[in-house]
Amino acid sequence: DAKTTQPPSMDCAEGRAANLPCNHSTISGNEYVYWYRQIHSQGPQYIIHGLKNNETNEMASLIITEDRKSSTLILPHATLRDTAVYYCIVRGGGSNYKLTFGKGTLLTVNP
């Protein structure tokens, strides 16, 4: 599975949009981009995933560049409860479906 690079930490004001970048320049054609987050001392929570097209659900939006080498997770109106470590993971079908976690981005939402 392709490697991902994320900034170690970011800050965001409550109520503002949080934009979390992820670089995955070695992604291959059949690999999906997944985003999970982990609130302190809990198991990871699925947020969103995509292949080529931008995706949106009730939690977030995922913007994938046309060349698929990077993506951005957008939390449109961050709340204090969104403070967590956000993991961007690239995964293909030939890896027995296991997810390999990098270091992620610690997003701190400030009041």
Next chain:
Amino acid sequence: GAVVSQHPSWVICKSGTSVKIECRSLDFQATTMFWYRQFPKQSLMLMATSNEGSKATYEQGVEKDKFLINHASLTLSTLTVTSAHPEDSSFYICSARDPKTGIGGTEAFFGQGTRLTVV
């Protein structure tokens, strides 16, 4: 989304004893479950992949005789830490794959984790 439950949420045990952690998929049948370990301020590290009815596949560097994994049913996988030592103290997390979701599905649902402290 689907629910994965771990038990216990936390456990303290004496050095040299064994501890069993359970991971259950509550509303789906999980053909594949994964066990992760997370040390403080570090990311999740995959320990092993267990498939129902077969032996687990361990990641490099993980001692299979120390971390016994059993996946005897489609809704239950257990991780037993044998002869626990203080360095085994960690946050253990399981995840389960819903086979009804395909390559593009969410696939992996995580338990809430088990905090193991070996004293």
